[in-house]
Amino acid sequence: MKINWKVRFKNPMFWAGIIVAVVATVTAQLGLSIDSITTWSQLFVALKEAVCDPVVVVAVVTAVYNAVIDPTTKGVCDSKDALKYDKPKED
Numbered sequence: 001m002k003i004n005w006k007v008r009f010k011n012p013m014f015w016a017g018i019i020v021a022v023v024a025t026v027t028a029q030l031g032l033s034i035d036s037i038t039t040w041s042q043l044f045v046a047l048k049e050a051v052c053d054p055v056v057v058v059a060v061v062t063a064v065y066n067a068v069i070d071p072t073t074k075g076v077c078d079s080k081d082a083l084k085y086d087k088p089k090e091d
Helices: 005-010 012-030 040-052 054-068
Strands: none
Touching: 005 012, 012 040, 012 054, 040 054
């Protein structure tokens, strides 16, 4: 799997996609709302429930996979041009 991870990690939109994928999936699968987690202990309990539930784990892995792949290329790899980038391309 050839993905230019250095450039992805520098791109804030990549991180936004990952965070939304994880938070939305976990809250939906556990039936939570963001405003129901008001303390750190509630957050850690929710995370423990998520990690212990195989359905949530599979859903999160699938959501993260979908956030990582580039749908404009065949397969999972980045394009040859994208592999040469040192920073996210600006249009």
